[in-house]
Amino acid sequence: MSIGKKLGLGALALGVSVAGVFGWAKSAGAARLDHRWDTHRVEIPVPFPLSAEELRTLEPEGTMLAAEEKDKLALERAVARGKHLVESRYGCADCHGKDFGGGTMVDAAPMGKLLGKNLTRGKGSAVANYKTSDWERLVRHGVKPDGTGTAMPAVDFFEMSDRELSDLIAYIGSLPPVDAAVPNPTFGPLGTILLATGKILVPAEMVTDHHAAHAREAPVEAADFGKHLAQTCVGCHGPGFSGGPIPGGDPAWPVALNLTPHAEGLAGWTYETFEAAVRKGVRKDGTPLRPPMSMITSYAQKMEDHELRALWAYLQRVPAKPSGQR
Ligand code: HEC
Ligand code: HEC
Structure with missing residues (x-):
């Protein structure tokens, strides 16, 4: 049912004026935003320590790096990986600005x-007092430090591994400071109604399990890696693509x-x-x-060639479906 119809019926049945509907929508929408979410709290090391394999190449036969040298290398590598993640896979800068000092997701009056x-x-x-567990809850669960939901589409990031998240935190933390106060989200009349009628979901509502464990690292094997990469396409193309x-x-x-191998898709x-x-x-x-x-x-x-190829290989193997079934 369209939103117009839904509202029309609602108003008729209740016998209230449009103003009454707006009043209801405002409080119903606010209630969804004010809901407090119970999620797990996970601290993640930033930067991620060097892997055993990295150490094997950095410390050939009999040599040993000083602890601070190891920390420095771990941070450098984390920042470089985080930069690639931001530039190719996670569009944080699209909404937070190229310099991460603030940006626009939606700015349309209605x-x-x-x-x-x-x-x-x-x-x-916004992150001056963030612990890594706050980043984790915000980015992967859509829950702010005070437990309320954020409007940012965090559900797209639920499958991010601990190391990817850690790399993003390391990279964002390495950026030059920008002084800019960014106001909290406000909803216009259309946004308020869409929110109240559930046509816009609060991202925390889309996360199926707020206590589920996350992968420590992204899968290495190409097929699984392709599936991992495709999770950022699901928000728009649907879980079945x-x-x-x-x-x-x-x-x-x-x-x-x-995006499935169907005649209406990518066959x-x-x-x-x-x-x-x-x-x-x-x-x-x-x-x-x-x-x-x-x-x-x-x-x-x-994206690097091996990333794009893994994504393509995965999309070719998802079950073919006619369009529009999400
Ligand atoms: C589609 C737009 C969009 C994308 C992409 C996006 N964000 Fe956001 N983000 C927002 C908006 C809008 C807010 C403010 C939302 C609010 O206050 O409810 C926000 C808020 C935040 C906050 C602060 C929340 C608070 O405590 O006030 C953090 C941290 C954050 N985003 C991190 C990230 C990271 C990391 C990425 C990339 C993995 C990312 N965002 C990608 C739109 C986006
Ligand atoms: C923010 C929503 C959004 C996200 C996220 C998104 N897409 Fe899309 N995609 C669209 C829309 C909308 C279209 C149709 C655009 C048009 O008709 O011009 C589209 C079209 C496409 C097409 C063209 C299909 C055709 O038949 O011509 C490809 C390929 C594609 N997307 C791949 C991807 C991949 C791969 C990802 C993840 C890395 C992704 N998309 C993420 C919204 C999105």
């Missing part, structure tokens, strides 16, 4: 104004397309056509991909 917070160490930082309208998305966005595509879509933002027929996919390709194009 929907509201959702701004990405300042994540640097400068004045107005067959696409459809994007939940909570801007109503002006086109539907997410079918007949080759790795080269897939690569052109992700790296150049063009479909098989040469037409350009529109937002929000064009926003995704702006960073996904920086």
Whole structure:
């Protein structure tokens, strides 16, 4: 049922005015945002210690690195990995700004104004008092330090491994401080109604288990690694990858397309056509991909070949489905 119909019926049945509906929507939406979430609390080492394998190459036969030299190398490597993650796989900068001093997720009068917070160490930082367990709850569970839900689409990051999260924290922590106070999200009339009617979900509501253990590291084997990478596509293309309208998305966005090997999806595509879509933002027929996919390709194009190939190999093996079944 469309939102218009839902509201119309609701108003008729209750016999209340539109103003009454708005009043109800405002408090129903606020109640969803104010809900306190019970999640696990996990501290993650930042930076991640050097692996046994790294140590074997760094400390050839009989040599030993000083502890502080090891710490320095571990941090350098973590920052470099975190930089790659931010530039190619996790679009944090899309909403938090290139310098991470703040940015825009949504700024449209009817929907509201959702701004990405300042994540640097400068004045107005949202993370000045963050412990690693706070990062963990916010990024993977969509829960703020006070236990309430965030509007940021954290569900896309639920499958992030501990080491990836640690690398992101190390990288963001290495950035120059930016002084900028970013206001909290506000919802316009449409955003308020969508929130109240459950058409926009609070991301913490989409996480199925707030106590489930997370992987320590991303899988290494190509097939599993491809599946791991594909988790950032699920929010729009659906858990079965067959696409459809994007939940909570801007109503002006086109539907997410079918990425399964179905005739309505990527059957007949080759790795080269897939690569052109992700790296150049063009479909098989040469037409350009529109937002929000064009926003995704702006960073996904920086994936390394082995990452893109693993993703493609995985997508070819998901069950073929007609479009729109998510
Ligand atoms: C689609 C847009 C978007 C993306 C992508 C995004 N964020 Fe956010 N983020 C937001 C918005 C909007 C807020 C403010 C939400 C709120 O206050 O409820 C926020 C808030 C935060 C906060 C602070 C919450 C607080 O305590 O006030 C942290 C930390 C954060 N994001 C980290 C990240 C990291 C790390 C990434 C990448 C893995 C990321 N974000 C990707 C939109 C985004
Ligand atoms: C924010 C939502 C969003 C995310 C996240 C997203 N996509 Fe898309 N994608 C779309 C939309 C919408 C379209 C259709 C664009 C159009 O019609 O111009 C699309 C289209 C595509 C197409 C073109 C399909 C065709 O038949 O032409 C490919 C390929 C694709 N996406 C791959 C991916 C991959 C791989 C990921 C994850 C790394 C991903 N997308 C993540 C929204 C998204």
